[in-house]
Amino acid sequence: MADEVKKLKICIIGAGMGGLACALALAKKGFQNIEVFETASNLGFVGAGIQLAPNMVRILDRLGVWDEIEKEAVILKETSIRQGATDTELGHVSLDHVYSTYGYYHSVGHRASLAGALYNGCKREESIKFHFSTALGGVTSFSPQPTFTVVPRDGEPYSVEADILLSSDGVKSTTRVEMMKRIGVTAEIIDTNQAAYRIMLTREQMQDDPDLLALINGQRATRWVGEKRHIIAYPVSGNNIYNLSTTQPDTNFAAAPSETYTTKGSKSAMLGVFADFCPLIQRMLNLVPEGEVCEWKLRVHSPLPTWIHGSVALVGDACHPTLPHMNQGAAQAIEDAGVLGEVLALLPDVNPESINKALRVYEGVRKERAETLVELAAASGRAMHLGEGKAKEERDREFKEGKSVPDKWADAQVQKTIYGFDCMEVAKETFKEEFDKM
Template sequence: MTATMTPHLPDLRIHIIGAGMGGAGAALACAKQGFKDIHVWEAAPAIGEVGAGINIPPNLARVLDSWGVLSICTDEGIVITHANVLDCETDEVLTTADYSNYMEQNFGYPFTTVHRSALQKCLLEGAKNSGVVTFHLGNFITEYDFDNTRFQVKHRPRGANGDSTVTSGGGASDAVTGRLAEGGETEWIDADVIICADGIKSKARAAMMARKGEVDEVEDTGQAAYRIMVRRSAINEDPELVPFFTGTQSYRWIGEKRHIIAYPIERGDLFNMSTTQPDRHFVEADTWTAVGSKDEMLKTFHDFCPRVQKLLNLVPEGEVLEWKLRAHQPLPHWIDGKSALVGDACHPTLPHIAQGAAMAVEDAAALGVILAKVKSKDDIHQALLTYQNLRKPRTDWAVLTAAANSKGLHTNDKEARNQAFRDVKNGGPNPDKMISRDIHDRLFLYDVEKDAAQQYDALFAKAKDE
């Protein structure tokens, strides 16, 4: 575990925009490094439970462990022992990756599934317990002045009716919908460093790109996702469904242009299901998430096997959350002056290798290590470039790998696809990158804090010339 360090400039005024995975992670990373003046600005008035399940792969577990918060996150989680890929119509198991000893033996940590709120809670609790992080909720950042390292905040008006208890990663917060409460004071805040972790719709990214004459273009992938959960209490001990809750396995049912990935969370009280399908609803809409129609969901997966149909039918009406899956080409730069982008703001990653949150937290950890090494405020820009140059090759690769993975899974050549999966046991390459050994090695062996510490001097010297 990383003990609290003494950075060269402990009083650096570090201001973080967004209390999602990247922002809360950055606050905790900086607190662990010994910084004492850390502020997190979050648009949503409260931080509530949102989303559904999320994976804690070994590369993310390593960082959380180093910060001393891993158990807060994984206490109620499920250690996955087997990851199955199945034909969506016949329910045939096409291949199974056995994680039982493999994960811990090879990568030092198991592969755990948790409720998304558990990950956010461990980061927020860690940051709050440090005593050096101040959270400013209900404050929307409207403008940046990167030349002078400051930003404008619009405070939530007193007595404003919070339209959301949802934050981080696609809830209905003001930040996500882009709505601003009427009234409310504005104020400019000066910082020494601004860490912009404001998610896929990042205003900071748009502002940085506009200053360089670039267009901030979020790509429409043509895909959408339902995120749904079935409660154990709803299944009436149906023997066909009980093993989904009592077991320690994940399931990916694949079909043409669609798949469903599912796993238990919350000590087996919930079975989390996340789908991907062609996007039919959001084409004209200006919001990115919505409560979807259960009927529409059932129609979309009408040809999936009876076990899956049963599960989908048990999802309560009104609890079908639908997300539009957006992507962004790798950005040329993440830094402007003494401000840096973090997480989805600079590398939104499709969920198909389950690494978006992990990459955001890795960014945060790298920033903590790098900022702690800065000896003078004049070196902050160069240090932030060092962070960017350390992180970009890895996150660019993750973004492209996640995008490529859905192509292999969603092909219309069913026979060839199924055969390729069956051939895995004979040594063939695994068409699902998320469970393939070579991808695991690259993703899970990585220790971001160690890498940042080791590469700092060389990358910092190189950044001088940029």
């Protein structure tokens, strides 16, 4: 990489999975001037589990942070999809082939361990500077030099000029709104009318119940499905925590619209939502202490016409928020980062025109793939949430036959598309041809 390219000032908004992975991917490529602006005062990640699929792990490994995450991760050997009401198994999929096919296991972990390892990786890089408690106020220019205002919590707003701005400021992205305004498009946030409870049970809470102990000691992701609702659960943190993530119709947020996407929920409301699920589920939900029920609102937005304007690019949930049913939201944000590292490192010069072209190569590698997965997650959710009737009978027959799995993340053909695609390699291989075409 030419010296002038290495010295480009690259600013990143947001230190979520997408922002941290971008900063690290760029530093690993040799960029010397990376600044990250984050609203929060520190990286206090909400406690919850996260699936660490091979396409994500491949990139984390290249960024040098997988070893740290792997220590606590649990390797999944199987997934079982079960009727929520009766606990009878609808389908069972072995995940044994994943390692031999893709070179990495399908693991699960704690969000804090993923984010913590990415942050530790960033802290080891001298080229990355963090500005916590500092929010993006607005973007005043997208090119030739992106210029934006930031608002420190305890100080006066100031203006920052960069050579490249990567905005990974999440589903409520300020940059996305401003970018779409500039190009005359509205891309409204879509209410999915779904919400999620995220629950973490400790080994101590589960150890006196042999059925629950078997779950936390296992290497299985279990999905219990019912009409308009499901629960997916797996052990994390070295089998010391059992993570449950639910999806149900959003009645609480709908009743009390608020700016926030998470809220303390009521335990009795949660028990009510899953009242007709089997006793095993009831026993787990009953272990959640009163006052510790956390509910997340699930939001997406319509596909954007572009993720790029001038020398500014959107990253992660800012441009492809998804329902969680494919377990790919963070994985896709990390793919964005891996590809951005590749294309920016291949910049032939520092002209804003070249920067825009390189960013459009990023969009070319990433946009269609990410949007396909967003659609697949929605479709998979619809299949999981079927009520009694012909469609459900057909789905259950498919589960039984096992040729294709209606819970799409566990389907071998779908896994091939997701895990078998090395986005960084593709970006590197196709860069020159795509760049020259722009």
